[in-house]
Amino acid sequence: MKTFFVYVLTKCTSSQSTHKTHFNMADGPTCVKQTECHFSRIPVEIVEKIMSYLSPYGDFFDAKCVCRLWYRLIVRICKQRLQNFHAAVRTGNLRIRTLTTKSRISPLPRFSHGCCIIGEKMYVHGGCSSSNTAFNDLYFLDLREQRWIRPRTSGSPPPPKECATAVVYDNRDIVIFGGWCQPSRTGINSVAKFFDDLYIFNIVNLSWRSPAVNRDLPRPCKRAGHGACVLGHKMIVFGGAQRELRFNDVWVLDMIEMTWSCPNIRGKKPSGRFGHSQMAIDDHTVLILGGCGGPNLLFGDVWILDTNEWIWQELEVKNRQWEAPQLWCHPAVRINDVIVVFSVPRNQAHVLTPSSNEQQGIGHQRPGLDGLLPMQIFILDCSQIRSHFSCSWNPPPITQGSSPATSLHSVVVARGEILIFGGMFARWTESSPETSSNLVAISSNILE
DSSP, rough: OOHHHHHHHHHHOEEEEEEEEEEETTTTOOOOEEEEEGGGGHHHHHHHHHHTSSSSTHHHHHHTTTTTTHHHHHHHHHHHHHHHHHHHHHHEEEEEEEEEOOOSSSSSSBBOOOOEEEEEEEEEOBBBBBTTTOOOOEEEEEEETEEOOOOBBSOOOOOOOOOOOOEEEEETTTEEEOOOEEEOTTOOOOOOOOOOEEEEEEETTTTOOOOOOTTTSOOOOOOBBBEEETTTTTEEEEEEETEEEEEEEEEETTTTTTTTEOOOOOOOOOOBBBBBEEEEEEEEEEEEEEEEEEETEEEEEEEEEEETTTTTEEEEEEEEOOSSSSSTTSSSEEETTTTEEEOGGGGGGGGOOSSSSSSSSOOOOOSSSSSOOOOOOEEEOOTTHHHHEEEEEEEOOOOOSSSBOESSEEEEEEEEEEEEEEEEEOOOOOOSOOOOOOEEEEEEEEEO
16 A cells, blocks of 8 residues: 555646556456546645655655645655654664665675765775675665766775775765775785875765875874774864774864864873764764774773864763773764664674784774674664763664664665674684675664
8 A cells, every 4th residue: 555655646747647556466366447546636745655665865855846835745754754863763663674776786795895875875985804805896876766876987096995984075986095905814924004185075975185285394194993983174084093003183184274283182082993973963063983002992981072172071971880881993973962773792702802913903803602683773862962071872772673683784874774784793713704795774663
């Protein structure tokens, strides 16, 4: 019935139309009936219910152009969907499902890749395979068609790398900075290579460029596992690692002037780290969560950086008994005033630990329990950051559906859902790690 409603809605583009209605019976013959559709006579409540089944990535906005009534209904449904999504995230009333795409081509399984969303497309760049082979390919997932596409690009792309940052600037540019390339498992006398290069991909003309950035002036050194986010016309970079070094410096890239600067920051600073989550919480504040400083040095602390006053502030973290484990390899996303992390259950946290033999750089994982562990959602309430300089972990929610837990995956917020791609499964051995190419969606379990 839902499919029939959507079919009627998308075919009726005026108040009166004549069309064929197909009723497909699972256990009987198919009948075809010619009928006259007076759509304007359908009660508004029914029209709104039908519209609520439309995809937020295409049909939804096409329907807004039909008439003023449909426009008002779509706006109302958008607002309600967003409210439901935010409420579901805050309470943990979520459902997890693995999506199937309609593609002949798709990205190979990978981890430590870059990922971002612009409009109706999710872009994936780089990363690493289970054999330590780094990628420099670029794919995007058309969220409207649920189809992977590898665009033909111009210009010189970045070299193969993992653990680089990929951020969106001005809704048209994807900015790639830093990263590293591990020695191949089959290589001979190969060594890890770290990068300090900057590449920009323009989604309009599908072109790569590597702008010249004050090469004779101070600039961040080569690093990987750092964090980056955009505030206005500036990209803020914090932390990272290079072999045995762990950084806690902050660098600012002016996206207009294409110049680096290193601000003088007051206050106690976070320890040097890699693998942390970094996100903007308003137009001048950056939040840092977790990370790793080396073998047996995992962080669960939370910091904010005020870029107006250039001062660090460590937050009090409450209810740490519910803290997400292994924050160094499970990236977080912010939705309103909560932060969401997708990790392994706390009682299985020992499955993923940094290697004590960090000869080449920023850590490897060790094998743990056999079997695929379930994904667990962890929620950090940040509603009191401004008032009390504190945040609090909520009890892990019970969700509908399940998916295998992964680490070093990407996680982004789309229209009313969270999308996770790739990563490394919790079950693996050093000789043959299991890498994922799954696309997982987490959405509201609240009935509309």
